[in-house]
Amino acid sequence: MRGAQLKAWLFMAPLVAVNLLVIAGPGLMSVYYSFTDWDGLNSPGLVGFANYTALFGDADFLRALLHNLLWTAFFLVVPMSLGLLGAFLLTRIKRFQLVFRVLYFVPYVIATVVSATIWRQILSPTSGIGPALSDLGIPWLKDVNFLGDGDIALGTVAFVNNWQWWGFLVVIFLASMQSIEPSLYEAARMDGANTWREFWHITLPAIRPTFMFLSLMTVIWSFLVFDYIYILTQGGPAGSTDVLSTVMYRMAFEQQQAGYASAIGVILALISAATVGGYLYLRRRLKWEM
Amino acid sequence: MPSPMSRRSLIKLGGGLLTAGTLAACGSGSSSGSGTVTYWAAFTGSDVERYFKKNFIDRFNKSTKSVQVRMDVKQLQTLGKLTDTAVAAGRGPDVVYSDGPSSALSFAKSSNTVPLDSYAKKYGWQDKFLPWAWEASKVDGKLYSVPVGYGSVVLYYSPAVFKKNGWAVPKSLAEFEDICTAAKAKGMIPVGAGNSGYTAQSEWYLTAFLNAAAGPQALYEALTGKRPWDDKVFVDAITLYKQQIDKGWWGGAPDRYFTNTDTDMFTGLAQGKVAMYITGTWSFASADSFFTGDQKWEWAPLPSLSDTVKPGVFPLAIGTALSVNARAKNPAGAAEFIDSMIADPQDMLDYLAATGTNPAPLKFDQSAYPPSTDDRVARLYQTIQQSTNLGYASWCFMPPKSDTYLYTEFDKVITGSMKPAEFCKGLQKTFADELAAGSVPSPFEPTS
Known part of the structure; x- marks a missing residue:
């Protein structure tokens, strides 16, 4: 038994070493830098909690945090609902199911930079879908500047990100739904259950572990979102699409405030840790099945 | 949602800066063997890269046996950040690129680059450079960088479009406003502007406006700390700019500003949809690609946008400066390579003629421009050399944090979430800290 454990540890050792090098080391350095005034070039000087206290008086940071929360709420509701609905409907069809699965999944395998660039063209107020529809006699979107209007830019970027993401959820939920015992549905139908009741009382409880895991990852990923926002708007106009990661990037690499950026990084890590902690608490202490 | 890969990327970012360590490990570094000098460069195109390699790198390597330069070509958009990160990690190439004196000053202040005064004396650099560029390259009285590319900000226009509309190149605020009003009435974008894809584009326009209006x-006076940035003259300039943006003169409309790109504006200029475009002379190298057939672009000096400013100001900018890494094993070799680029001003003029690349700010003989040089390009550098109406580009003369403040916070002025006075007050606060820290490049004294 000890030999088997040793072998297991030997197999895991390289990965553990890489993670220590790539995550733990820099992570600890980040915690240290978050207590300094490091500008990225000169030697850092300790400033205590000054970066953290400054963060909570920084309107840009607070607005970015609010955007992360809105983003999380959007992705916990819209793509999760679409994913569940899409997967459930796909379990009901036999013909062309594979075609739909592929169609839903294709956006997910397109490189983010490629799909974001295409979407930027589509949403362009001078050469995108608005002017094109206007040329066809449909003027509704002609004067809508999806990425230039601060009131709708964040929602637009979330829409584009959702376009790529929800098909992935369909495939994952479908795989989980296909493992449900068919006799459960047959028994429910014999008892007179309609489709909605089948979904609510059989499908949803059966896939709860998958659902909870994806919800957890959605929260974590929502706080780490960067790529689509950076490519489409770089956080603009005037911070209306800023999230914590874009503010952190700007502070570290444009404003020479690496210490301040590290404090944002630590806050992000704490949010992720709290999310995972909550998940573990529900599973271990409250014995939730997930 | 981000993919797992992007999550890892973000952990890198959040890890502060862990990128520094990663790049340091991957970079070619300054651990060159004796006689080898490493140099990171970036070019606007493969033909420019070929020309530079043949005429600067290969020629240098053939001419000397003791020093060999090894050039690594990077992406133009990322060279600055790559260099910053690698140098911060104590690595980077022997010959350090920076996009102007402001960045070079940061390297010098952190002791990542070395003073070049002994090499300047040995090679007689001071006599070769235009005085303003020489002064701007000094930190605390010592030379830390050598400028190898400079330019200005000018007004681009299409002579055919101007002729068709009966417009003359504007020289005063009133003339500028007349053209903007007329162009807007015709459904054109009066002045091209936008920062989509590159937020720092805003500083091109701000540089133009501050020089032409303030x-x-x-x-x-502001750069030397004698006048605060929240002085009335700057608040008035920013207020005027904001009013013009609100009228839809710059970029077509305030919201369009955030989705317009540099390419969009040049394309519009060529198609007659944009009346004027104010941007840097680095676009001389690419402007022709937008104008097909008999269409031509032309440039003019900036108009005056205030009664107190003379028309025709040329904001000066060093766009490329080279320093020697403090960890270079062969600093003398690195300096020798830098000298080879500027030793003969004719080499720079040939480079300018062949590729349109902005030359080093050297004292050129007015008749030395090769016949193949585009007349518009030669005229710019001849005019600047004779002009006494010289101004300051923000990315060259503003310290780093103030410069970043300028183009990131100005977005808020455009959307209306920040008043011009608040913007100027914030700029003054940021600038004052950097001035106290000695992080402001030395500006030349105005000559007009």
């Missing part, structure tokens, strides 16, 4: 004298 003037070089006020800017000089």
Whole structure:
């Protein structure tokens, strides 16, 4: 038994070493830098909690945090609902199911930079879908500047990100739904259950572990979102699409405030840790099945 | 949602800066063997890269046996950040690129680059450079960088479009406003502007506006700490700019500003949809690609946008400067390579003629421009050399944090979430800290 454990540890050792090098080391350095005034070039000087206290008086940071929360709420509701609905409907069809699965999944395998660039063209107020529809006699979107209007830019970027993401959820939920015992549905139908009741009382409880895991990852990923926002708007106009990661990037690499950026990084890590902690608490202490 | 890969990327970012360590490990570094000098460069195109390699790198390597330069070509958009990160990690190439004196000053202040005064004396650099560029390259009285590319900000226009509309190149605020009003009425974008894809584009327009509306004298006083940035002259300039943006003169409309790109504006200029475009002379190298057939672009000096500023100001900018890494094993070799680029001003003029690349700010003989040089390009550098109306580009003369403040916070002025006075007050606060820290490049004294 000890030999088997040793072998297991030997197999895991390289990965553990890489993670220590790539995550733990820099992570600890980040915690240290978050207590300094490091500008990225000169030697850092300790400033205590000054970066953290400054963060909570920084309107840009607070607005970015609010955007992360809105983003999380959007992705916990819209793509999760679409994913569940899409997967459930796909379990009901036999013909062309594979075609739909592929169609839903294709956006997910397109490189983010490629799909974001295409979407930027589509949403362009001078050469995108608005002017094109206007040329066809449909003027509704002609004067809508999806990425230039601060009131709708964040929602637009979330829409584009959702376009790529929800098909992935369909495939994952479908795989989980296909493992449900068919006799459960047959028994429910014999008892007179309609489709909605089948979904609510059989499908949803059966896939709860998958659902909870994806919800957890959605929260974590929502706080780490960067790529689509950076490519489409770089956080603009005037911070209306800023999230914590874009503010952190700007502070570290444009404003020479690496210490301040590290404090944002630590806050992000704490949010992720709290999310995972909550998940573990529900599973271990409250014995939730997930 | 981000993919797992992007999550890892973000952990890298959040890890502060862990990128520094990663790049340090991957970079070619300054651990060159004796006689080898490493140099990171970036070019606007493969033909420019070929020309530079053949005429600067290969020729240098053939001419000397003791020093060999090894050039690594990077992406133009990322060279600055790559260099910053690698140098911060104590690595980077022997010959350090920076996009102007402001960045070079940061390297010098952190002791990542070395003073070049002994090499300057040995090679007689001071006599070769235009005085303003020489002064701007000094930190605390010592030379830390050598400028190898400079330019200005000018007004681009299509002579055919101007002729068709009966417009003359504007020289005053009234003339500028007349053209903007007329162009807007015709459904054109009066002045091209936008920062989509590159937020720092805003500083091109701000540089133009501050020089043309506040003037070089006020800017000089502000850059030397004698006049605060929240002085009325700057608040008035920013207020005027904001009013013009609200009228849809810059970029077509305030919201369009955030989705317009540099390419969009040049394309519009060529198609007659944009009346004027104010941007840097680095676009001389690419402007022709937008104008097909008999269409031509032309440039003019900036108009005056205030009664107190003379028309025709040329904001000066060093766009490329080279320093020697403090960890270079062969600093003398690195300096020798830098000298080879500027030793003969004719080499720079040939480079300018062949590729349109902005030359080093050297004292060129007015008749030395090769016949193949585009007349518009030669005229710019001849005019600047004779002009006494010289101004200051923000990315060259503003310290790093103030410069970043300028183009990131100005977005808020455009959307209306920040008043011009608040913007100027914030700029003054940021600038004052950097001035106290000695992080402001030395501006030349106004000559007009």
